[in-house]
Amino acid sequence: MSAEPRVGCAVDTDGRITFDLPRPSAEGQQLLLRLRPKRGLPERAVHVLDLEPADHGGGRTVLGGRPVLEEGRWDVYLLEGPGSPRQRLRPGLRDLRALVDGHLRDWPSPLAVRTPYVTKDGHLAIRAWLRPAHAEVDGIDITDRSMTVTARLHGAALGAEAVVHLRLRAGDGAVHTLEPQIGDDRRSFSFTVDHTEPAAATGTGNGVWNVFVQPAAQAPLIRVARLLDDVADRKEVFVYPPVTVEGATLRPYYTVDNDLSVGVKRAD
Incomplete structure (x- = not known):
């Protein structure tokens, strides 16, 4: 052969x-x-x-x-x-x-x-x-209390009513909403997640929170991800340290589609 x-x-x-x-x-x-x-x-x-x-x-x-x-x-x-x-x-x-x-x-x-x-x-x-539009992660800074994500929007601009949503992937589809800090160009932004909030909102089991930005009221949600470089599969390449809070372990990670999510696991 x-x-x-x-x-x-x-x-x-x-x-x-x-x-x-x-x-x-x-x-x-x-x-x-x-x-x-x-x-x-x-x-x-x-x-x-x-x-x-x-x-x-x-x-x-x-x-x-x-x-x-x-x-x-x-x-x-x-x-x-x-x-x-x-x-x-x-x-x-x-x-x-x-x-x-x-x-x-x-x-x-x-x-x-x-x-x-x-x-x-x-x-x-x-x-x-x-x-249709994309929010590119620039960096993720993790401390024992919070996680700060910086990103830039492509194909859209951020209005005064822009918000970031963390959506629980399963269960009741709970949503945790954050107000981003928006740059003068109306495209760069950052947001900070207090670890205790998704940990408490996940409940007694495990959960995954998907991260979106909504650039204006009633506008479609835009997935926050990292797509604009030469790495096709970053899930096993960009591995962030876990943080333990209130009996839960939290870790931001990239999915198989390079989208940003936050995993929450309870101790057995």
Whole structure:
């Protein structure tokens, strides 16, 4: 059995991804991007890109700003020709330097972000986010009494009635509301969570509080997250220390979608 082919990729500041197949390409070869379906559901979204001969002797193709990829994980395959079997691709060189400082840029609405990454089984995939607006976490400062989050809003502005909501993911869906400190640009903001408040509001069991900002009265909630850099999966990379208060352990963390949440666990 032949080794799985490799493909390199480079991302530019406009979000375009250039794919380079190092081996000689044949006429009719294509890359296929498939939105990974949720468990038990059928495949419903694919994009096909034609490979063209490149100066290095291999094949090259570019995923431009259009089509905008739906939010999710996109697996990358090689097709030797239209209708041929799909071959998974191993990653070659991934040039993600243009993504590193993404949090320093202003992003329009809708926010469309793509980050190539390596799956757990060693194949190339793309993590895509597509959101009407986005609140990017800049930093989290944790003490034994509270947690302060600084963030910046993209695709919207903060009004005088802006609030931050912590929503209990399960149970009665309790909401804890905070008033943010808003910067002069009406986009940067910060908020402080007193550890005792979500600990008491969680009750006797465990719970997870999802973090949102509402930029104006009646405006849609915007998930607070960290998406604008080169880290596709930060849950196991950005690990914050737990704090124990009133018999509960609290810890902010990033979900599998890189959204910010606060976990509360009671001692057994």
